[in-house]
Amino acid sequence: MSKIITVRVAQEIVGHEAIVREAYRDSAGVWTWSVGITNSSGHRVYPRYKDNPQTLRRCLEVFVWVLRTRYLPAVLEVFDGIELSENEFGAALSFHYNTGGLRRAAWAKRWKAGLVDDARRAFMNWSKPPEIIGRRQNERDLFFDGRWSVDGQAIEYPVAKPSYRPQWSAGKKVEIRAVLEELLNLP
Template identity: 35%
Template sequence: MTFSKDGLRELIGHEAIVQTRYRDSKGIWTIGVGHTANAGAPDPKTYRGEMSIPEVVELYLDDLKSYIAAVNKAVKVKVSQTEFDALVSFHFNTGGIAKAALVTSLNAGDRKKAAAEFLNWKKPPEILKRRTKEQTLFATGAYQNGGKANLVPADTTGKVEWSKGKAIDLTKWL
């Protein structure tokens, strides 16, 4: 399967957009929509520029390819578009699609149990809101972010300035 435009927007709505390099919650240099050096160039540790929104989106779409492929490999049953979108979002955040109990339950045909198991991945505590939205998308097909995401600056030390963020409509770019 492929990731839908609604799914693309939903995931960015969970993540936010930062056009300059920043340190994520674990101190890892990151840029754009969760792009780290592990995903390939550019290396946020050495990148000193500011990406345009179209550049961020292009990088995001490229990064997503491996996550989409991993979900397609892990899921052995037919899923709806919204279920797939929720699974890609989950995997983008956790990297755990291959070992998640929710995939075992889904592949065994128990969608209700699979939906409940999204909440097995709720650390750190601030991730619970996102995980609940992914669970809702999986179980009911309801996207939650309205096609919007936060555009947030970071200072020169890599600290994200959440209080200076502003909501943007992603339909212009996706």
């Protein structure tokens, strides 16, 4: 199994999440920062990054650390002994980063049992809230068909104040590939 978080895998996840360089309140009111990182990740984001924007490099550096320490172990555990392609590995890691539910996911169990069509359908069982359906379809298509959906760019949003919510109307595309290459020490 691919055990390496490649640039392509990391940029796929960032592309689904987006980047916010200072702490903000997510839709549930949880303080969040960078690429969807919260205090529960093991990295303290609040109050550290409230009114304290960080460089793109720092945001992605902590994101890569969180991927390696909090999410990669579950992917390795669930698919232990199975050779995953880069796209299968990337889709599984993206799914787990977003849901935290890979160990419980019927799609993974069915795929490991050789029930590929059932696994493909079960992937979409994780489609709530409705806003997540596009991402879930992209992850499914990446896992089963090898179709990548991100091109080395991500959307970055500023924080609106005093609400501390992302300013959705002011998002801009930023290049992330070069920074991820540097952080992951990969060409």
